[in-house]
Amino acid sequence: MSLMFIYRLCTFAFVMIAALIVMALSAQTTAALQKLAHTSALYSNFGVASGVLTLVSIPFMLMKDCFGAGPSSVILFELIWLSVLWILFFVTGGLTFADANFSKIVKSCDELSISPDLVNICRDAQPIGILAILAAVALLIYFLALLVFAAMRSSRQGPVWMQSVKDSEKAY
Numbered sequence: 001m002s003l004m005f006i007y008r009l010c011t012f013a014f015v016m017i018a019a020l021i022v023m024a025l026s027a028q029t030t031a032a033l034q035k036l037a038h039t040s041a042l043y044s045n046f047g048v049a050s051g052v053l054t055l056v057s058i059p060f061m062l063m064k065d066c067f068g069a070g071p072s073s074v075i076l077f078e079l080i081w082l083s084v085l086w087i088l089f090f091v092t093g094g095l096t097f098a099d100a101n102f103s104k105i106v107k108s109c110d111e112l113s114i115s116p117d118l119v120n121i122c123r124d125a126q127p128i129g130i131l132a133i134l135a136a137v138a139l140l141i142y143f144l145a146l147l148v149f150a151a152m153r154s155s156r157q158g159p160v161w162m163q164s165v166k167d168s169e170k171a172y
Contacts (some may be wrong), residue, residue, distance in 0.1 A: 004145070004149055004165060005144075005165055005166055007142070008142065008147065008165055009062075011139070011141075011142040012058050012061075012062060012136050014135075014138055015058065015085075015135045015138055015139055016054060016055060016056060016059070018049040018056055018131045018132075018134060018135040018138075019050065019054035019135060020051060020055060021127070021131050022047045022050060022051050022089075022092065022128055022132050022135070023047060023048055023050070023051020023052060023055065024051075025046075025127055025128045026043070026044040026045070026046075026047025026048045026051065026092075026124075026128055027048055028120060028124060029041060029044040029047075029120070029121050029124050029125070029128070030044045030045065031095045031120065032049065032117035032120050032121050032172055033117075034117065035117055036117050036118070036146075041099055042095050042099060043092060043095035043096040043098075043099045043125075043128065043129075044128070046088065046091055046092040046095055046129050047092050047096070047132065050085070050088040050089050050090065050092050050132065053084075053085065053088065054085055054090060054135075057081060057085070061078060061081070061131060064164075064167075065164045065165065065166055071163040073165075074161065074164060075146065075150045075160060075161050075162075075163060075164070075165060076161040076162060078146065078147060078165070079146060079150070080144060082139050082142065082143045082146075083143055085139055086135075086136045086137075086139035086140045086143060087136075089132045089133070089135045089136035090132070090133065090136040092128070092129075092132040092136075093128075093129045093130070093132035093133035093136060094139075096125055096126075096128045096129035096132060097119050097129045106155075126172065129136065130132050146165070149165075157172075
């Protein structure tokens, strides 16, 4: 296996773990808000959407790359789809830090002890935002590395945009 493929697997593993945590905490926040006020926060909705899309699409891209070529395993599709995912994660993190700014209201989440759901919402907001931003940064760095890798390979050996990452490394 080449360096780019190993980097891809490590990035995807980290992003899938972060997406699972973001999705779970966002679902917990949505459930608590539904219970308290029959509403939901925009950041928790984006967190669930980002997590679900990531957990469905990344394993599919890896399986298609390992077991056969398909439209979801080519470099061009991967660049387009990963740009959608890192934008979604940046939006999730940004909305989390913008919407859930409890520091102006309370000094600590423990002050919200009137309701355990409020404490959970307060404590879940920071990990959602941090993990969403970390996942976005990891996807963005991989996106840029793949873009540079594909451009360099394209200038040396012709178009590689319709090949998988694994196949384009074998051809070199």
